[in-house]
Amino acid sequence: MSLPIEINDMEPEFKALVLDRVPTANLDLCLTCGTCTAGCPASELFEMDPRKLVRMVVLGLDEEIAKTPWAWVCTMCTRCVNACPMKVDIPKLVYNMRAGWPREKRPKGILGSCDMHIRAGNAMGVPTEDFIWTVEDVAEEIQMTDPRFKDMQVSVDRPGAYYAINQNSREPVTEPDELAPLWKILHAVGADWTYPSVMWGGENYCLFLADDEGWRYILEEFVYHIDNTLKCPVVVNTE
Ligand code: SF4
Ligand code: SF4
Structure with missing residues:
Protein backbone atom coordinates (compact mmCIF):
# COMPACT_ATOMS: atom_id res chain seq x y z
CA MET A 1 0.00 0.00 0.00
CA SER A 2 1.37 3.44 -0.86
CA LEU A 3 2.10 5.89 1.96
CA PRO A 4 -0.07 8.99 2.43
CA ILE A 5 1.39 12.16 0.93
CA GLU A 6 2.09 15.05 3.31
CA ILE A 7 0.60 18.23 1.91
CA ASN A 8 1.42 20.63 4.73
CA ASP A 9 3.68 23.50 3.73
CA MET A 10 3.53 22.67 0.02
CA GLU A 11 3.68 25.59 -2.36
CA PRO A 12 1.79 24.94 -5.58
CA GLU A 13 4.60 26.24 -7.78
CA PHE A 14 3.57 24.26 -10.83
CA LYS A 15 0.06 25.69 -10.62
CA ALA A 16 1.52 29.21 -10.51
CA LEU A 17 3.72 28.43 -13.52
CA VAL A 18 0.81 27.12 -15.59
CA LEU A 19 -1.41 30.07 -14.66
CA ASP A 20 1.37 32.43 -15.60
CA ARG A 21 1.64 30.81 -19.05
CA VAL A 22 -2.08 30.11 -19.46
CA PRO A 23 -4.05 32.70 -17.48
CA THR A 24 -7.32 31.16 -18.71
CA ALA A 25 -6.53 27.68 -17.37
CA ASN A 26 -9.05 28.21 -14.51
CA LEU A 27 -7.32 25.71 -12.24
CA ASP A 28 -8.77 27.26 -9.08
CA LEU A 29 -12.33 27.00 -10.37
CA CYS A 30 -12.54 23.19 -10.34
CA LEU A 31 -15.74 21.95 -8.65
CA THR A 32 -14.45 18.35 -8.43
CA CYS A 33 -17.60 17.29 -10.29
CA GLY A 34 -15.81 14.58 -12.29
CA THR A 35 -17.38 15.38 -15.66
CA CYS A 36 -13.92 15.54 -17.21
CA THR A 37 -13.02 12.12 -15.86
CA ALA A 38 -16.21 10.46 -17.05
CA GLY A 39 -15.40 11.13 -20.69
CA CYS A 40 -11.63 10.89 -20.62
CA PRO A 41 -10.08 8.02 -22.60
CA ALA A 42 -7.01 8.14 -20.35
CA SER A 43 -8.89 7.93 -17.06
CA GLU A 44 -7.47 5.39 -14.60
CA LEU A 45 -4.32 4.74 -16.56
CA PHE A 46 -1.34 4.98 -14.23
CA GLU A 47 -3.86 5.45 -11.40
CA MET A 48 -4.60 8.94 -12.68
CA ASP A 49 -7.53 10.83 -14.10
CA PRO A 50 -8.08 14.50 -14.97
CA ARG A 51 -10.04 15.38 -11.85
CA LYS A 52 -7.39 13.82 -9.62
CA LEU A 53 -4.69 15.64 -11.58
CA VAL A 54 -6.35 19.02 -11.06
CA ARG A 55 -6.66 18.34 -7.32
CA MET A 56 -2.98 17.42 -7.15
CA VAL A 57 -2.02 20.62 -8.98
CA VAL A 58 -4.14 22.77 -6.68
CA LEU A 59 -2.71 21.06 -3.59
CA GLY A 60 0.83 21.57 -4.81
CA LEU A 61 1.89 17.94 -5.27
CA ASP A 62 4.44 19.14 -7.78
CA GLU A 63 6.89 16.30 -7.36
CA GLU A 64 4.29 13.64 -8.10
CA ILE A 65 2.94 15.64 -11.04
CA ALA A 66 6.41 16.01 -12.54
CA LYS A 67 6.98 12.25 -12.39
CA THR A 68 3.72 10.77 -13.58
CA PRO A 69 3.90 9.14 -17.03
CA TRP A 70 0.22 9.96 -17.38
CA ALA A 71 1.29 13.20 -19.00
CA TRP A 72 2.09 11.08 -22.07
CA VAL A 73 -1.10 9.05 -22.27
CA CYS A 74 -3.49 12.00 -22.30
CA THR A 75 -4.43 12.24 -25.97
CA MET A 76 -5.00 16.02 -25.79
CA CYS A 77 -8.39 15.36 -27.34
CA THR A 78 -9.86 18.36 -25.37
CA ARG A 79 -12.97 16.42 -24.52
CA CYS A 80 -12.51 17.30 -20.83
CA VAL A 81 -12.30 21.06 -21.26
CA ASN A 82 -15.23 21.07 -23.63
CA ALA A 83 -17.35 19.23 -21.07
CA CYS A 84 -16.07 21.04 -17.98
CA PRO A 85 -18.60 23.48 -16.49
CA MET A 86 -15.75 25.73 -15.34
CA LYS A 87 -13.61 25.37 -18.47
CA VAL A 88 -10.58 24.10 -16.60
CA ASP A 89 -7.99 23.74 -19.34
CA ILE A 90 -6.57 20.30 -18.65
CA PRO A 91 -4.95 19.81 -22.10
CA LYS A 92 -2.86 22.95 -21.62
CA LEU A 93 -2.02 21.79 -18.12
CA VAL A 94 -0.83 18.50 -19.60
CA TYR A 95 1.16 20.35 -22.26
CA ASN A 96 3.05 22.16 -19.52
CA MET A 97 3.63 18.90 -17.65
CA ARG A 98 5.24 17.52 -20.80
CA ALA A 99 7.31 20.63 -21.27
CA GLY A 100 8.76 20.07 -17.80
CA TRP A 101 10.32 16.72 -18.79
CA PRO A 102 13.95 16.76 -19.95
CA ARG A 103 13.72 16.57 -23.74
CA GLU A 104 15.78 13.37 -23.99
CA LYS A 105 13.47 11.59 -21.53
CA ARG A 106 10.30 12.28 -23.49
CA PRO A 107 8.80 9.27 -25.38
S1 SF4 B 1 -15.09 18.79 -15.18
FE1 SF4 B 1 -14.00 20.66 -14.62
S2 SF4 B 1 -14.91 21.27 -12.70
FE2 SF4 B 1 -15.46 19.14 -13.01
S3 SF4 B 1 -13.82 17.96 -11.98
FE3 SF4 B 1 -13.22 18.20 -14.10
S4 SF4 B 1 -11.93 20.02 -14.11
FE4 SF4 B 1 -13.11 20.07 -12.21
S1 SF4 C 1 -7.46 15.98 -23.25
FE1 SF4 C 1 -6.47 14.41 -22.00
S2 SF4 C 1 -7.39 14.66 -20.00
FE2 SF4 C 1 -8.74 15.67 -21.44
S3 SF4 C 1 -10.26 14.11 -22.02
FE3 SF4 C 1 -8.61 14.05 -23.54
S4 SF4 C 1 -7.24 12.45 -22.79
FE4 SF4 C 1 -8.54 13.06 -21.05
Whole structure:
Protein backbone atom coordinates (compact mmCIF):
# COMPACT_ATOMS: atom_id res chain seq x y z
CA MET A 1 0.00 0.00 0.00
CA SER A 2 1.37 3.44 -0.86
CA LEU A 3 2.10 5.89 1.96
CA PRO A 4 -0.07 8.99 2.43
CA ILE A 5 1.39 12.16 0.93
CA GLU A 6 2.09 15.05 3.31
CA ILE A 7 0.60 18.23 1.91
CA ASN A 8 1.42 20.63 4.73
CA ASP A 9 3.68 23.50 3.73
CA MET A 10 3.53 22.67 0.02
CA GLU A 11 3.68 25.59 -2.36
CA PRO A 12 1.79 24.94 -5.58
CA GLU A 13 4.60 26.24 -7.78
CA PHE A 14 3.57 24.26 -10.83
CA LYS A 15 0.06 25.69 -10.62
CA ALA A 16 1.52 29.21 -10.51
CA LEU A 17 3.72 28.43 -13.52
CA VAL A 18 0.81 27.12 -15.59
CA LEU A 19 -1.41 30.07 -14.66
CA ASP A 20 1.37 32.43 -15.60
CA ARG A 21 1.64 30.81 -19.05
CA VAL A 22 -2.08 30.11 -19.46
CA PRO A 23 -4.05 32.70 -17.48
CA THR A 24 -7.32 31.16 -18.71
CA ALA A 25 -6.53 27.68 -17.37
CA ASN A 26 -9.05 28.21 -14.51
CA LEU A 27 -7.32 25.71 -12.24
CA ASP A 28 -8.77 27.26 -9.08
CA LEU A 29 -12.33 27.00 -10.37
CA CYS A 30 -12.54 23.19 -10.34
CA LEU A 31 -15.74 21.95 -8.65
CA THR A 32 -14.45 18.35 -8.43
CA CYS A 33 -17.60 17.29 -10.29
CA GLY A 34 -15.81 14.58 -12.29
CA THR A 35 -17.38 15.38 -15.66
CA CYS A 36 -13.92 15.54 -17.21
CA THR A 37 -13.02 12.12 -15.86
CA ALA A 38 -16.21 10.46 -17.05
CA GLY A 39 -15.40 11.13 -20.69
CA CYS A 40 -11.63 10.89 -20.62
CA PRO A 41 -10.08 8.02 -22.60
CA ALA A 42 -7.01 8.14 -20.35
CA SER A 43 -8.89 7.93 -17.06
CA GLU A 44 -7.47 5.39 -14.60
CA LEU A 45 -4.32 4.74 -16.56
CA PHE A 46 -1.34 4.98 -14.23
CA GLU A 47 -3.86 5.45 -11.40
CA MET A 48 -4.60 8.94 -12.68
CA ASP A 49 -7.53 10.83 -14.10
CA PRO A 50 -8.08 14.50 -14.97
CA ARG A 51 -10.04 15.38 -11.85
CA LYS A 52 -7.39 13.82 -9.62
CA LEU A 53 -4.69 15.64 -11.58
CA VAL A 54 -6.35 19.02 -11.06
CA ARG A 55 -6.66 18.34 -7.32
CA MET A 56 -2.98 17.42 -7.15
CA VAL A 57 -2.02 20.62 -8.98
CA VAL A 58 -4.14 22.77 -6.68
CA LEU A 59 -2.71 21.06 -3.59
CA GLY A 60 0.83 21.57 -4.81
CA LEU A 61 1.89 17.94 -5.27
CA ASP A 62 4.44 19.14 -7.78
CA GLU A 63 6.89 16.30 -7.36
CA GLU A 64 4.29 13.64 -8.10
CA ILE A 65 2.94 15.64 -11.04
CA ALA A 66 6.41 16.01 -12.54
CA LYS A 67 6.98 12.25 -12.39
CA THR A 68 3.72 10.77 -13.58
CA PRO A 69 3.90 9.14 -17.03
CA TRP A 70 0.22 9.96 -17.38
CA ALA A 71 1.29 13.20 -19.00
CA TRP A 72 2.09 11.08 -22.07
CA VAL A 73 -1.10 9.05 -22.27
CA CYS A 74 -3.49 12.00 -22.30
CA THR A 75 -4.43 12.24 -25.97
CA MET A 76 -5.00 16.02 -25.79
CA CYS A 77 -8.39 15.36 -27.34
CA THR A 78 -9.86 18.36 -25.37
CA ARG A 79 -12.97 16.42 -24.52
CA CYS A 80 -12.51 17.30 -20.83
CA VAL A 81 -12.30 21.06 -21.26
CA ASN A 82 -15.23 21.07 -23.63
CA ALA A 83 -17.35 19.23 -21.07
CA CYS A 84 -16.07 21.04 -17.98
CA PRO A 85 -18.60 23.48 -16.49
CA MET A 86 -15.75 25.73 -15.34
CA LYS A 87 -13.61 25.37 -18.47
CA VAL A 88 -10.58 24.10 -16.60
CA ASP A 89 -7.99 23.74 -19.34
CA ILE A 90 -6.57 20.30 -18.65
CA PRO A 91 -4.95 19.81 -22.10
CA LYS A 92 -2.86 22.95 -21.62
CA LEU A 93 -2.02 21.79 -18.12
CA VAL A 94 -0.83 18.50 -19.60
CA TYR A 95 1.16 20.35 -22.26
CA ASN A 96 3.05 22.16 -19.52
CA MET A 97 3.63 18.90 -17.65
CA ARG A 98 5.24 17.52 -20.80
CA ALA A 99 7.31 20.63 -21.27
CA GLY A 100 8.76 20.07 -17.80
CA TRP A 101 10.32 16.72 -18.79
CA PRO A 102 13.95 16.76 -19.95
CA ARG A 103 13.72 16.57 -23.74
CA GLU A 104 15.78 13.37 -23.99
CA LYS A 105 13.47 11.59 -21.53
CA ARG A 106 10.30 12.28 -23.49
CA PRO A 107 8.80 9.27 -25.38
CA LYS A 108 11.13 8.13 -28.14
CA GLY A 109 8.47 7.77 -30.83
CA ILE A 110 7.18 11.31 -30.51
CA LEU A 111 10.66 12.71 -30.00
CA GLY A 112 12.01 10.96 -33.11
CA SER A 113 9.08 12.12 -35.24
CA CYS A 114 9.47 15.73 -34.08
CA ASP A 115 13.21 15.68 -34.76
CA MET A 116 12.70 14.09 -38.17
CA HIS A 117 10.18 16.75 -39.12
CA ILE A 118 12.66 19.46 -38.16
CA ARG A 119 15.40 17.78 -40.23
CA ALA A 120 13.49 16.50 -43.25
CA GLY A 121 10.33 18.60 -43.43
CA ASN A 122 8.07 15.70 -42.51
CA ALA A 123 7.87 13.17 -39.69
CA MET A 124 8.43 10.13 -41.92
CA GLY A 125 11.68 11.51 -43.30
CA VAL A 126 10.54 11.34 -46.94
CA PRO A 127 13.04 13.11 -49.22
CA THR A 128 11.34 15.93 -51.11
CA GLU A 129 12.21 14.42 -54.50
CA ASP A 130 10.54 11.14 -53.49
CA PHE A 131 7.44 13.02 -52.38
CA ILE A 132 7.25 14.85 -55.70
CA TRP A 133 7.85 11.65 -57.66
CA THR A 134 5.10 9.79 -55.77
CA VAL A 135 2.61 12.63 -56.18
CA GLU A 136 3.27 12.87 -59.92
CA ASP A 137 3.19 9.11 -60.40
CA VAL A 138 -0.12 8.60 -58.60
CA ALA A 139 -1.66 11.63 -60.35
CA GLU A 140 -0.55 10.42 -63.77
CA GLU A 141 -2.05 7.01 -63.23
CA ILE A 142 -5.42 8.51 -62.31
CA GLN A 143 -5.33 10.94 -65.25
CA MET A 144 -4.57 8.07 -67.64
CA THR A 145 -7.07 5.55 -66.31
CA ASP A 146 -10.11 7.58 -65.25
CA PRO A 147 -11.55 9.94 -67.91
CA ARG A 148 -13.35 11.94 -65.22
CA PHE A 149 -9.98 13.09 -63.91
CA LYS A 150 -7.94 13.38 -67.09
CA ASP A 151 -7.57 17.14 -66.50
CA MET A 152 -7.03 16.90 -62.76
CA GLN A 153 -4.30 19.33 -61.64
CA VAL A 154 -1.91 18.08 -58.98
CA SER A 155 1.27 20.02 -58.30
CA VAL A 156 4.07 20.69 -55.87
CA ASP A 157 5.35 24.26 -55.52
CA ARG A 158 3.14 25.89 -58.12
CA PRO A 159 3.49 29.63 -57.44
CA GLY A 160 0.31 31.65 -57.30
CA ALA A 161 -2.05 28.80 -56.43
CA TYR A 162 -4.87 29.99 -54.18
CA TYR A 163 -4.55 27.20 -51.61
CA ALA A 164 -1.35 25.73 -50.17
CA ILE A 165 -2.26 22.34 -48.76
CA ASN A 166 -0.12 20.19 -46.48
CA GLN A 167 -0.16 16.42 -46.38
CA ASN A 168 0.33 13.76 -43.70
CA SER A 169 3.60 12.14 -44.68
CA ARG A 170 2.45 8.58 -43.95
CA GLU A 171 0.34 8.32 -47.10
CA PRO A 172 3.10 8.86 -49.67
CA VAL A 173 5.12 6.14 -47.94
CA THR A 174 2.62 3.51 -46.92
CA GLU A 175 -0.61 4.18 -48.82
CA PRO A 176 0.03 6.43 -51.83
CA ASP A 177 -3.42 5.68 -53.28
CA GLU A 178 -4.89 7.40 -50.25
CA LEU A 179 -3.55 10.70 -51.55
CA ALA A 180 -6.09 10.68 -54.34
CA PRO A 181 -9.51 11.11 -52.64
CA LEU A 182 -8.67 14.65 -51.53
CA TRP A 183 -7.31 15.50 -54.98
CA LYS A 184 -10.53 14.28 -56.57
CA ILE A 185 -12.65 16.42 -54.26
CA LEU A 186 -10.48 19.46 -54.97
CA HIS A 187 -10.78 18.77 -58.69
CA ALA A 188 -14.56 18.37 -58.45
CA VAL A 189 -14.98 21.76 -56.77
CA GLY A 190 -12.49 23.47 -59.08
CA ALA A 191 -10.04 24.38 -56.31
CA ASP A 192 -6.78 26.04 -57.33
CA TRP A 193 -4.22 24.40 -55.06
CA THR A 194 -0.68 23.12 -54.66
CA TYR A 195 1.47 21.28 -52.17
CA PRO A 196 4.48 23.18 -50.81
CA SER A 197 7.84 21.39 -51.01
CA VAL A 198 9.02 22.88 -47.71
CA MET A 199 7.67 21.48 -44.42
CA TRP A 200 4.88 19.82 -46.36
CA GLY A 201 4.20 17.24 -43.62
CA GLY A 202 0.90 18.16 -42.00
CA GLU A 203 1.48 16.15 -38.82
CA ASN A 204 2.70 18.00 -35.74
CA TYR A 205 4.63 15.76 -33.36
CA CYS A 206 6.46 18.74 -31.86
CA LEU A 207 3.12 19.85 -30.45
CA PHE A 208 2.66 16.47 -28.78
CA LEU A 209 6.25 16.58 -27.56
CA ALA A 210 5.63 20.05 -26.06
CA ASP A 211 8.61 21.35 -28.02
CA ASP A 212 7.73 24.98 -28.65
CA GLU A 213 11.03 25.72 -30.34
CA GLY A 214 10.76 22.85 -32.85
CA TRP A 215 7.13 23.59 -33.52
CA ARG A 216 7.91 27.26 -34.14
CA TYR A 217 10.81 26.41 -36.47
CA ILE A 218 8.65 24.12 -38.61
CA LEU A 219 5.89 26.69 -38.89
CA GLU A 220 8.25 29.56 -39.66
CA GLU A 221 9.90 27.60 -42.48
CA PHE A 222 6.52 26.59 -43.84
CA VAL A 223 5.07 30.10 -43.68
CA TYR A 224 8.21 31.69 -45.14
CA HIS A 225 8.05 29.38 -48.16
CA ILE A 226 4.36 30.02 -48.72
CA ASP A 227 4.65 33.80 -48.30
CA ASN A 228 7.83 34.37 -50.26
CA THR A 229 7.96 31.66 -52.93
CA LEU A 230 4.45 30.41 -53.57
CA LYS A 231 2.51 33.47 -52.47
CA CYS A 232 -0.63 31.42 -51.81
CA PRO A 233 -3.18 33.54 -49.93
CA VAL A 234 -4.74 30.60 -48.08
CA VAL A 235 -3.23 27.62 -46.26
CA VAL A 236 -5.27 24.49 -45.64
CA ASN A 237 -4.02 22.34 -42.79
CA THR A 238 -5.29 18.85 -43.48
CA GLU A 239 -4.34 17.43 -40.07
S1 SF4 B 1 -15.09 18.79 -15.18
FE1 SF4 B 1 -14.00 20.66 -14.62
S2 SF4 B 1 -14.91 21.27 -12.70
FE2 SF4 B 1 -15.46 19.14 -13.01
S3 SF4 B 1 -13.82 17.96 -11.98
FE3 SF4 B 1 -13.22 18.20 -14.10
S4 SF4 B 1 -11.93 20.02 -14.11
FE4 SF4 B 1 -13.11 20.07 -12.21
S1 SF4 C 1 -7.46 15.98 -23.25
FE1 SF4 C 1 -6.47 14.41 -22.00
S2 SF4 C 1 -7.39 14.66 -20.00
FE2 SF4 C 1 -8.74 15.67 -21.44
S3 SF4 C 1 -10.26 14.11 -22.02
FE3 SF4 C 1 -8.61 14.05 -23.54
S4 SF4 C 1 -7.24 12.45 -22.79
FE4 SF4 C 1 -8.54 13.06 -21.05
